[in-house]
Amino acid sequence: MDADLSINSLVKVTGSTALLGLGSNLGDRIGWLYYGLARLGGHSDIRIEAVSSIWSTPPVQAAGGEFLNIAVRVNTSLNAHELLQAVKGIEAETGRSGSLSDARRLDIDIIYFGDSIIDESSLVIPHPRRLMRSFVLAPIAEVCGTAVDPVFKTRISELAYLKLPGLIPSATRVFHPGWHGSPRSGKFG
Structure with a gap:
């Protein structure tokens, strides 16, 4: 699972912006998230x-156990399919x-694809369950x-902080040494 993390930032892709959700709850969860990032970035x-x-x-x-989740914003010349x-x-x-009930090393969902x-x-x-x-x-x-949710015509960042009915479960930001993300810890939901 040693992934090449040299994501090619020189790639000039023009096309659509997509928002992806990545999750892992099996094995080396951080390693699988890195693997997913490396494979996406290597495309x-x-x-x-x-x-x-x-x-x-x-x-x-x-x-399986606790999921670790991240979101990735990508630019792609691919269509949604x-x-x-x-x-x-x-x-x-x-x-x-492919089974929804199995533990998984890596799960990648397309949450939004442009508008x-x-x-x-x-x-x-x-994604039909994004707001839950x-x-x-x-x-x-x-x-x-x-970015604006194309269904609700509201900024996605604003939707994220509404207390929507059926929102499950509470998510907690975690710090992992070496991860580029924020060292702050917090709760959401």
């Missing part, structure tokens, strides 16, 4: 623009079975800038 059609702090949450409808194929390929490299609204059997964007999960909202709020 010729994806440029990483921002990475959030690490957030910890209990598993929701999944086996191609990006889905790319992230599912990265998940498959880590042994992800796209897609409702298909294979792909729903924005503090482990999605908290890290996304750190990297989304002024």
